[in-house]
Structures are given as C-alpha cells and as structure tokens.
Amino acid sequence: MAKSINRYFQFLASSKEVRLSSRLWYPSADVYQTPDGWLVKVELAGVSAEEIEIDIQGSQLYIAGCRRDKTCAVGGSYHQMEITYSRFEKSLEFPDVIDGASIEHNFDNGLLIIRLWKEDKTKP
Amino acid sequence: MAEKIIQNTQTDAPRQSEIAVLPLQNTTLFPETVVPLSVGRERSVKAVEFALSTEEKLICCITLKTPDVTGQEAKPTDFYEVGTIVNIKRMMRADGSMQLIVQGVDRVKVLNWAQEQPFVKAKVEVLPDLTISDNEEVEALKRNIQGLVQEALAMLPQVPPEIRMAVISQTNPVQLSYFLASVLDLGVETEQKMLEAATTDELLMLTHAALAKEVEIMQIRSKIATEAQGEMDKAQRDYVLRQQMKAIQKELGEDETGEKAEAAQLRERLDQADLPEDVRKEAERELRRMEQLPQAAPDYHVIRTYLEYVLDLPWKKSSEEKLDLNEAEKILDEDHYGLEDIKERILESLAVVKLRPDSKSPIMLFVGPPGVGKTSLGRSIARALGREFERMSLGGMRDEAELRGHRRTYVGAMPGRIIQSLRRAAVNNPVMMLDEIDKLGNDYRGDPASALLEILDPQQNNTFRDHYLDLPFDLSKVFFIATANQLGPIPPPLRDRMEIIQLAGYSDAEKLNIAKQYLIPRQIKENGLTEDQLEITDDAINLLTARYTREAGVRQVERTIGNLARKVALKVAQGLTEKVTITAKDVKSYLGAARFYPEEARQELPAGVATGMAWTEMGGEVLFIEATALPGGGGLTLTGQLGDVMKESAQAARSYLWSHASEFGINADAIKGNGVHLHVPAGAIPKDGPSAGVTMASALASLYTGRRVRSDTAMTGEITLSGLVFPVGGIKEKVLAAHRAGIRRIILPGRNEADTEDIPEDVRKELEIIPAKRVSDVLNAALESEITQPLPIENYNGATHSVSRAETGTNEPLIAKEN
Numbered sequence: 001m002a003k004s005i006n007r008y009f010q011f012l013a014s015s016k017e018v019r020l021s022s023r024l025w026y027p028s029a030d031v032y033q034t035p036d037g038w039l040v041k042v043e044l045a046g047v048s049a050e051e052i053e054i055d056i057q058g059s060q061l062y063i064a065g066c067r068r069d070k071t072c073a074v075g076g077s078y079h080q081m082e083i084t085y086s087r088f089e090k091s092l093e094f095p096d097v098i099d100g101a102s103i104e105h106n107f108d109n110g111l112l113i114i115r116l117w118k119e120d121k122t123k124p
Numbered sequence: 125m126a127e128k129i130i131q132n133t134q135t136d137a138p139r140q141s142e143i144a145v146l147p148l149q150n151t152t153l154f155p156e157t158v159v160p161l162s163v164g165r166e167r168s169v170k171a172v173e174f175a176l177s178t179e180e181k182l183i184c185c186i187t188l189k190t191p192d193v194t195g196q197e198a199k200p201t202d203f204y205e206v207g208t209i210v211n212i213k214r215m216m217r218a219d220g221s222m223q224l225i226v227q228g229v230d231r232v233k234v235l236n237w238a239q240e241q242p243f244v245k246a247k248v249e250v251l252p253d254l255t256i257s258d259n260e261e262v263e264a265l266k267r268n269i270q271g272l273v274q275e276a277l278a279m280l281p282q283v284p285p286e287i288r289m290a291v292i293s294q295t296n297p298v299q300l301s302y303f304l305a306s307v308l309d310l311g312v313e314t315e316q317k318m319l320e321a322a323t324t325d326e327l328l329m330l331t332h333a334a335l336a337k338e339v340e341i342m343q344i345r346s347k348i349a350t351e352a353q354g355e356m357d358k359a360q361r362d363y364v365l366r367q368q369m370k371a372i373q374k375e376l377g378e379d380e381t382g383e384k385a386e387a388a389q390l391r392e393r394l395d396q397a398d399l400p401e402d403v404r405k406e407a408e409r410e411l412r413r414m415e416q417l418p419q420a421a422p423d424y425h426v427i428r429t430y431l432e433y434v435l436d437l438p439w440k441k442s443s444e445e446k447l448d449l450n451e452a453e454k455i456l457d458e459d460h461y462g463l464e465d466i467k468e469r470i471l472e473s474l475a476v477v478k479l480r481p482d483s484k485s486p487i488m489l490f491v492g493p494p495g496v497g498k499t500s501l502g503r504s505i506a507r508a509l510g511r512e513f514e515r516m517s518l519g520g521m522r523d524e525a526e527l528r529g530h531r532r533t534y535v536g537a538m539p540g541r542i543i544q545s546l547r548r549a550a551v552n553n554p555v556m557m558l559d560e561i562d563k564l565g566n567d568y569r570g571d572p573a574s575a576l577l578e579i580l581d582p583q584q585n586n587t588f589r590d591h592y593l594d595l596p597f598d599l600s601k602v603f604f605i606a607t608a609n610q611l612g613p614i615p616p617p618l619r620d621r622m623e624i625i626q627l628a629g630y631s632d633a634e635k636l637n638i639a640k641q642y643l644i645p646r647q648i649k650e651n652g653l654t655e656d657q658l659e660i661t662d663d664a665i666n667l668l669t670a671r672y673t674r675e676a677g678v679r680q681v682e683r684t685i686g687n688l689a690r691k692v693a694l695k696v697a698q699g700l701t702e703k704v705t706i707t708a709k710d711v712k713s714y715l716g717a718a719r720f721y722p723e724e725a726r727q728e729l730p731a732g733v734a735t736g737m738a739w740t741e742m743g744g745e746v747l748f749i750e751a752t753a754l755p756g757g758g759g760l761t762l763t764g765q766l767g768d769v770m771k772e773s774a775q776a777a778r779s780y781l782w783s784h785a786s787e788f789g790i791n792a793d794a795i796k797g798n799g800v801h802l803h804v805p806a807g808a809i810p811k812d813g814p815s816a817g818v819t820m821a822s823a824l825a826s827l828y829t830g831r832r833v834r835s836d837t838a839m840t841g842e843i844t845l846s847g848l849v850f851p852v853g854g855i856k857e858k859v860l861a862a863h864r865a866g867i868r869r870i871i872l873p874g875r876n877e878a879d880t881e882d883i884p885e886d887v888r889k890e891l892e893i894i895p896a897k898r899v900s901d902v903l904n905a906a907l908e909s910e911i912t913q914p915l916p917i918e919n920y921n922g923a924t925h926s927v928s929r930a931e932t933g934t935n936e937p938l939i940a941k942e943n
Contacts, residue, residue, distance in 0.1 A: 025213065068179040078176045081215035085181045086227070 025084035029063075029092060037101060038116040040092065045110030046083065054114065058099055061092040061114070140235065143209065144171040145244040147195035148187045152315035153208040154302035155228040155253075161185075164221035165196040171243035172212065172222055181212045184232055184248055187316055198244070200237040206251070206320045207232055228302075231319060254298045254324045265328035266297040272335045273304070279339075279346045298324060301331040310334050366420060387415045390431050398440045403595050407434050430532060433539060434593065436547050442601060443511050443551040447478045452508030459504040460497055461638045465882075466490075466625055470505060473623070477509070477603075484582035485553075487604040489561070489619070491611050492627030493740075493857070495677020498607040499559060501627075505605065506555035514545040515557040522565025524575045529592035539592040542579060542599070553601035561618075562608035573615050580604055580621045628856035629676025629744065631884045632864065635669045636662060643682045651689040656703060658692050660685070663708035670864065671718035672711070676744070676857060688714055727835055731912060732827035735838040736819030737862050737870075738811065739854030744861030746838055749816060750803045751823040757799025764804030767812025774802050776845050777821035780899060781828065784847065788903060790828040800824065815852035817843035818871065821899050822906045831907040838862040839871035839902060847899040855879035863887045871896050871905050 032039040042063060044052070052065040069085045072078075101116040146161075146168055153159055163172050175183035186207030188195065193202045210226035217223075232248035239245040256262065270292070277288050294300045305318045314334055321327035394407055414427040452474055456467045473486045490498040499515065506513035521527070529540035538544070545556060564573045578584050579599060587596035606622055608614060630638065640662075648658055668688075673680035691714050692704045706714065729735070732751040737744060754761075760778055762771050778800065785792040802820060804811055818841040826833045840858050842850040851873040859870055860883070872880070874895040880888060896902045 069176075069181060070179060072177045072179070076177065077173050078215055079217055081176060081181075081212070084211075084213045085179070086211040086213065 025067075025086060025088050027088055027090060029090060031092060031094070037118050038094065038098070040114040040116070042090065042112040042114070043110070044088075044107075044112040047112070049105075049107060052105075052112065054103060054105060056098055056101065056103070056116075059094045059097050061094065061098065061116070062089070063092070063112075063114075064089040140247065140249050142238050142245055142247050143182060143184045143232075144174045145184045145186055145203070145207070145246050146171050146175075147198050147203065147244065148185050149195065150191050150312055152187045152306070152312060152319055153185045153210055153226070153228050154306050154315075154319060155208060155230055156299050156302055157306045158213070158225065158227045159210075159306065161224040161226055162221055163224060165194060167241075167243045168195050169222060171245075172215070172224065174243060175212060176215060182209050182229065183212060183226070184209050184246065185226070185228075186234070186246075187312055191312070200240065200244075200246075203234070203244075204316050204320075205234050206316070207234070207248070208319065209248070209250070254321070254327060256296065256298060256324055262297065262324055262328060265325070265332055266300075269297065269300065269304075269328065269332050269335060272332070272339050273300070276335070276339050276342060279342050297328055297331075301327050304331055304335060308334060308338050310338075362418070362420075366418060369420070386419075386428065387411065390414070390428070390435070393435050394431070397435050399434075400439055403434065403439060406595055407431060410434075426532060426537075430592070433543075433547065434595070436550075437543065437593075437597070438546060438550050438552045439597070441551050442553045445478075445481060445553075446510040447474060447508070449475055449478065455508045456501075456504050459500060459507075461641055462630065462634045462884075463497070463501075463627065466501070466627060469623075469625055470501070474505075474508065484600055485603040487580050487582070487606070487622045489606045489608060489614075489622035489624045490627055491608050491624060493609060493629050493676035495675060495679035496627045496629060497677070498627060499557065502555060502557040502605040502607070505603070509555060509603065511603065512549040512551050512554035513557070514549045514554045515559055516541050516545055517559040518572065518576075519560035519563035520565060521572050522567065523570040524572050525570070525591065527572050527575045527579065529590040531591045532594070537592055539590050542588070543590045543593060543597065546597070546602075552598065553603065555603045555605060558604060558606040560608065561606040562610050562613040564613075566615075573618050576618055577621070580606075580618065628854075628882060629860060630678060631860050631887050632666060632669055633884060633886050635678055635681055636665050638678050639665045639669070639681055639685060643678060643685050647682065647686045647689040651686065651693045653689060653693055653696065657696055658689060659703070659705040660688065661705065661707045664706045664711050667708045667711050667718075668715075671720055672715055674720045684715065729833055729835045731830050731832045732823055734819045734823035734826060734833040734906065735835070735862075735867065736816050737838050737840045737858035738816070739813075739857050744854060744857035744859070746862050746865045746867065747804060747811075747816075747819075749819045749823040750805070751820075751827045752801050752803075753794075753827060754799035754801055755797070759799055761799065761801040762803075763801070764806075765808065765810040766804060767810065769814050770804075770812050770816060773814045773817040773842065774820045777817055777824055777843060780843065780845055780847055781821065781824050785828075787900070788825055788829065790825070794828050800827070813852075814842035814850070815840045815854075817841060818849055818873075818896065818899065818902045822902060825903050826907055829907065830911040831909065832912055833906050834869065834908055836867060837869040837871060837906055838865075838867040839896075839906060841871070841873040841876070841896065841902070843899055849873045849896045849898060849902060851875040856882040859883050859891070859893075860887060863891060868892060869894065869905075871902055873897075874901075 028043045030041040032041075040061065044065070044067075047065050047067045048070075051068070052063065055062040055064075064087065066087045067083070067085050069083075098116055101118055103114060103116060105112060105114040107113070146163065148161075151159075163169055172183060175181060184207050186203045188198055188202050189204060190202065209229045209232050211229050212224055212226050214225040215222055230253075231251040233251055235247045235249050237244065237246050273291055277283060277291065291300075291303075294303070301318065305315055310318075314330065318327055318330045318334075321330060390411055394404070394411060397404075399407065410427050410431055414424060414431065417424045417427070449471060453467070453471055456470065460467070470488070473488065476483060477485065490501060492498055502515070503513050525540065527540045527542055529543060530537035539547075542556075546552060546554070549556075558576070561576070564576070566573055579588060582600055585599035585602075588599045589596055604622075611619060611624065639660075644658075644660055644665075645655070648655060668684050669681050672684050675681070688706060688711075692701075692706075695701045695704065712718070729748075732753075734749050736747050736749055738747045760775060762774055766774070778795070781788065781790060782792065782795045785795060802823070804816070818839045821843055822833050822839060825831075838858075840852055840855070842852055844850060855872065855876050856879065859872075859880070862870055868890065869892045871894045874897040877893075877895045880893055883891075894901075894905045896905065
C-alpha cells in the first residue's frame, strides 16, 4: 500500500531529477457504466494474464501485475527501451460499492477487459 | 488491505541472486526513487546491457567509496557493501553512452563478488524493508521531519502546489526519508549511511539531522537572496527613475552637459590647473568620488561646487609686481590731499616690499574718523602696487564661520569671506581691505576677531585653512589693510599684529583744498555739469564746511556740494542759466539756514565753568564743564551722561583741590561746606574718558576761588591725585575743534607737546599752546587772577556770606556744624 500512494513530482526543483516511485508506468484505464454493471479497460499490452492480480475492496478496484520482457535474447542488445518492464499497480475508485461483484476478465488486443456484474444480478 | 493478495515486490527478485552491478559515483540510489542515470564507461554499459537482457530489467547500483576511482577500474574493495536494486524503466543510447531512467526497488547487501570482468557481478541478499513501528520516538521524529519539510517548502515558492501536497501527505516516514535523501545533496557518506540504516529510528535520526542542516542553509540563503533582491530592486528603481529624469531633462533642453561630461570637464580643468601637490591630490580624490556618484546624489553637487571652488582659487597665480616708488607717491598724492606723514609711512612700507619681495607683507591699520579717506587710501595703495583690490566690511560680523567658512558637512556650506575675496581677485597677492575691524561682533554667537588673529599673523597665515576647503592656502602674499574708527574695541592681540596709522580729521583749510581739488570736480561730473557751469568760491566752501557740516572727514561736505550741484543742474537743465557762481552770500538761498553753529567759545564764562576739548568719532569738539556750589549740601553730584572713568576723574579733581586748598588759595571750608554739582552738556550725549580731568579741576578751582576761567582757553589732560597732568589722545582733533570754535589758547599735557606737530601749520600759528605738567600749571594758565564771583558760604546761623581769601579765619563754627 505504502508504495502505491506514490505520485509523480519533483521536489525542491533540485538538479537531481528525482521522482517518487512508479508514475512512469501507470497504465491508462477507461471505466464504463453498463446497465448491469461496469466495464473497465486497462492498457496492459505485453502483460501475461497470469501476472495480473485483481482485487476489490469496498468501492475500489485494485489491479496489479508485472510486465516481463520475454523477447530479449542473450547476445542481442537494446538500442532503445521505452516500455517499462516492471510491476504496476493501479487503483480505480467507483461511485458505488462494488464489493461482492463478480469479475470476469480477458485480454483483447493488448487491452485488459474487466467486467463487473452487480451483486444481485450475478448472484441468482 | 491488498497485501494479502499482492506479491511483495521483493519476491520479484530472489532473496539471494547474482546480479550485474552498476558502480555509482558521487550519488546513492534509494528504494522507491526514480532517477535518471547516464552510463558511459564500458564496464557499466556492459552491466546495463546484461541487465536489459533479463526479463526483470534489474540491476544493482552500488556507490563507490571514493570519488577518485571510476567505475571502469573499481575493485570490489572500492564499493560500499550495501546498494540498491533498481528496475531500468527507460533506456536511450546517445553517442555511445546510455541514458537510463531507473527506479529503486530494494536495498541489498553484497554477499560476495562474482566477477569483475567484463562487468561486475555480485551475489547479493535483499535486505528487509524497514518496518514502521508505532513507538513514540519514531512518531516524534516523523513529525519533526514533516515540520522541517513544511519550513523548507515555505521557502521554495516555485514548488507547485500539487507537489507540496504530495510531500506533505507522504505519511510513510521511510519513504519520505529516502526521497529527501535523494533530493538533498547530502554527500555520499551521509547518503550511504541513510541507505544502510538498519532501523527506522536510525534512518529518521539521520534524515532529521540532514534536513535540519539543509533548512538552516536554505534559511540563510533565502535571507541573503532577499537582501540582495531588496538592493537590486532599489537600484533598479533608482535607475529607471534616473533614466526617466534624463529623458525629461532632454525634453526640457537641460541635458547639454550630462554627468559624465561634467566630470570630464572638471578633470580637464584639473589637469590644466596649476595646483600645489597636496591640493591636486585632494582634488583628484574628490573628483574620483564624484565620478562614482549619480548626478542625483546630493553629494554630487556638493563635490562639484567644492571642486569648482578649488579650481577657481589662485593657488599660484600672482599679479605682477610693478612697484615704482615715485609712481606710487604720485598716485597717493593724486588721490589724497595732505596726509603727508601717512603717505610717507605707506611709502616706507612699500619700499620694504620692493626691496624684499619675499618678505611678509606688512599689515596696516588705518584708524580715524569716518570720511577721512581710509578706504580710499587702501585703494590707492593697491593702485600704487598694481595689485587687485578686495574690500570686505567686517562691521557687525559676528560669526567666525563668515571669515573661515563652514565645514562641507553643512548644507549650503560656503567658504569664508577671505577665500571668496581671493577667488574674486583671482590672484593670491591682492590688497585686501578689512573695513571696520573695530566693529567686529564678539559675543556668545562667535568671535571673529579670534579668527582674524590667525589670518593676520604673517607667521601663521601661509597655511590658512578654510573650513570649507580644508586645504592650506598661503595668505602671506596678501597685503592686508584694516581700517577702524576707534582703537579701543580692537582686541589687543589683534591690534598688536598691525601697524597702526592714525588719520586725524581734516582742518578747515585742508577741507577747502580737498573740496576744490576733489569734491567739486567729482560732483560736477556726477551731476552732469561741466567745469564752466558751476563755480563755488572759497568763501562759500568755508561756509559749507563750517556751518552746514560738522565732521572730521569730508563726506558731508561732499554731499552738501552735491546738493548745490543738483540745484544748479536743475537750473541749467531748465535753461534758466548758463553758468552759476556760488558765493558765501548765495549759499543760504541754496541750502537754507546754516545748520550748525560752531561751539563758539562762550564769552564771559561765569566762575565754575571751564572749556574742555573732547575727542569723538566725528573728530573733536569743545565742551564746557559747569560746576556750581550747593550751599549746605554735601558731596559731588555728576550729571551729563558721564562714564565711570570720567566720574572718577571728577572725584580726583575735587579731592586734589580739597587737599591742596591752601596752595590754590581756596578756603577748605568752602569745599567742606558746600555740595558741588558738576554738569557736562550736552546732557544727551554719553561721555567718558579721563581727558577732562584738567578741565574739571579748572572748573572746580574756579568755583571755589571765584576766579573765572579764561574764555579763550580750552584744555585737555588727565590728572592724578598727586596733581600730575598725564597725556591724552586725539590731540590733533581736539585742537582743530577748539580752533574752529574760536579758542586761541590751548592747555595740553606737557607730554603731548610732540603731538602738536601733527596740527596743520596754519592752525598752529594762530594758537598759543601751553604745556602743563602739574595741575598748578593748568590753573595758573587758565584762571583769571581777579576774583569776580566769590563763593557764597553758609554760616552756622544759616545766613550766607561770601568767603574769600580774606575771610579764611572764620572757619571754626563751620567745623562745629559739620560735626
């Protein structure tokens, strides 16, 4: 939790361009409200599904995971690297309590699609 | 909350693993911080490349102990033991070096070094995250740190508000500490210590200490910055205003010279001026100061005026001496009638100046009544010497600063009159006339006479220091001439410095000549007439001097002649007449009735009245001393505005007569039995001095003896209680006055006989001058032998009867009555 609060900023305008923590990769997300729940899209290209953690606490949806570089081979060498290969964490705040909603997620062309069904509908 | 599900980052890397090591110079990386790095050295590049070829993109950054060792050749012993595993987030290659952006993940400790080439590899063990315990010490430290952070932020207005919020809301003290440690430039050693801190307590203590130090430095820096800013702001504001003023001045056409030009002009003048070395040095210094000042500075103008003054002064410039004594004599004669011995003394002094040009100039003091030509004599001397003439009146001057100037610290300070005169004269050897030196003020407001002491002392005045200039000026070449009406008010030390030359009043004959030679031609010219149009006969002139004026000098005579000339000018201008000749008879019709009647010798003086002579600033006068007996009264009453000296002199006269009564044929009882009132008209004019002593003695003797004082006789002289007659001053004026009044016999103190040589010949030959050594001489000469008015003496019965020499025997009852 502590590490997740981090925000990007510069302090003291110092010569050292130091930033606090992982704002560098903070994957973008869209949240739709659908008649029967929520649809969340997260930009998570290159992250394997096994590496993704999803959790719900109250009205918060928490997504975390790790992107690993699977393509690099010994002998080759990077010329440029912009894609962040590391853990990411993202919390999404919903207007309603989503605790107890059922979750379904899958990848679609690099987007992680998460569906949340409201409790009463998904629990017959 | 989420911890139970989420893998700890630490599990991303094995607890122990072999990892590439990136040596860091001069910096330390902390967990959770994101830092850009530049990697150029071969070994480091290889290490990074290796890290990039792993799935996790992790590398271990370890700081080198000494900054002299580069990452390229660093041996394992050069590394600290604790470093940070970082995740490489971005990489760009540029010119063979790599630009990285890395994020700290975990602290690690090196277990052993696996390889050194081609890049360093080490086996590391991940150190546990610092846990945040809830003890009070940690809480206190945390709050302190937060407080310091707030303070720091307050001093950094450029930090955006959202960042402020983020820092302030950072509640995890460990992260805050790491962040601060990487932000602040604490030095490798401190940073490493913070990285190695095993407990939260230790870390927070270090952070707090470092932050406190930083905040203090920032406070000092910001204070300095504020002050510098303040100065800058003011300077800038001044500059802008000055530029505006310049523009305005330009519009007004006042910008011809400008400050630079002014200073340049002064410098040019300074370079050309012939100045003594010390003066030049001082002037250079002031000029340099002025060049640094803006024109609007108040001091600028003070210095400018000062420099202009210094440059204007004739430090080395003298007018050329063209002293021809014959010429000088001619000039003196031309300008002044008579005054033979004075001219002679002036010529003597000039002769010395001629023979010894480097000698100290004499300082002359002309003393005499007004209008006798003291000032014009000074002018003639200047003319004779061919020097500049500068006159300053000291009358009523009461501030020493007027002579010597004010210090430059005062607003509107100016040099004194001496220096001002020299500047006007533009040479350092003018004839400087100090007029009315006897009228110098001297009271609590100042004593200019004391300043004159220095100025008039040839030994001192070669380094005369004006307060304003504050530079020594050589006054020794200046020819000082002072004038005064009286010697008395001049302080003795000042008098002592000058050669005193007395100018007495003019006699009627001299006035006649002066009028004919100087006054009439001058007045004719001034009133636009010609010599042909106005003629005044000698008789008329004599009448003017005797009846229309009363003075020792000739000013009033000149005014009266001017008066005549104007009236004539009116007639001429009206075309009524071509030429006017004024004779004695005409004077009345022009000027009205005569204004003065000479104190004519009174005819037939009664007993008890004697004619004296007095010296006044206007010349001389005759005066009468009247004594009358007060039968039955006592003591001596003195009236007529007499001063103390004169009163005492009256008492001395009475006492002397009383004690020598028989010698003079006086009945002592006549003195004892009668009071005496002594009056000296005119009663409104104050009189003082001892010179009426003989006159008062004569009046009293006349009263007591009944013998009248001869009415053709006037007298002067101081008496002593032992009957001696002491010399007095102003003999010439007194004798001339007596002569004017028609007196023909003069009794003088014997020791004043020499002074009679000053009396013009024509007057002297009409006079009988009687020198007197003792009071008896005076009385013998003054009193008629015949007893005409015996003194009435009150007898013991209350009846009065006359006492004469014949009756001296009847004194017994009187003594009884006295008792």
